[in-house]
Amino acid sequence: MTSRLMVQRVVIFSTVLLSLIFAVMPMTLTLAAWRPEWPLLAMIYWIIALPHRVNIGYAFLVGLAVDILLGSTLGFHAAAYALVCYPAARHYPRIRNFSLSQQALLVVLLVFLARAVVFVLEHYLNNAPFMLHYFWPAISSALFWPWVFLIFRKIRRRFQMT
Template structure:
């Protein structure tokens, strides 16, 4: 029983670490503007799938890791992730019944909200200028959501995570 729980925790942690690697993987500048919010996608999936294992505090810690990896002001992504995953954590039974396209629209809105929170904090505290391409990752995250969902679900079923 203990080893099964450790495997399940390792799987969740492994997928989150992989998403953090994807978040900082070097790519061309034109593609970097469209890079999906991989860590947020991973957290949203795990909160919807296993809300008793992954919670808002976990999202806050992943947000801190994103802040550290991206070199942004500490706490901006952490606060945004915690605020954004709250509706997903609160309404996970309803979200589970959405179709993949409906979930993708929800992910688009959640990532837009997260990007807006980070932008507002950066703007007021660090005088960051507005650039429209800052919000493009919300669209790419929504486009990648069905694949993320299906791959993570296959992983969850393979390891019999409940």
């Protein structure tokens, strides 16, 4: 394995690890309701930027890590992340050509879908009640998407990741 490939793997792993840290970072209750889905944003970016390096299996593993960190039933976030990252992986050439605002609209849909999958599983298996604020992170994730995209792109270009 070349050192360049190793550096690329470390960079991807580091950004995903940082997104997992942001996912569990302490916040006030009012801000925590709007917390973006940082790990899912990282996975969406890496899947559309480097689909030959990051795939749906990687998204599944990140979802398992989110399940463990958040203390939710094991596999709920993993299934949601894999389900949501499939369209991103399938249509990555088209998504790359979208403007940032179009990508943000797509992120709203993907994060909403992921949250809906987790909610449905929680509702039917753990009898979770419906609360509207459960879907607010879809909006905040879309608002943060342009910054995530630009920062990750700068990192990808800095380390010449292709």
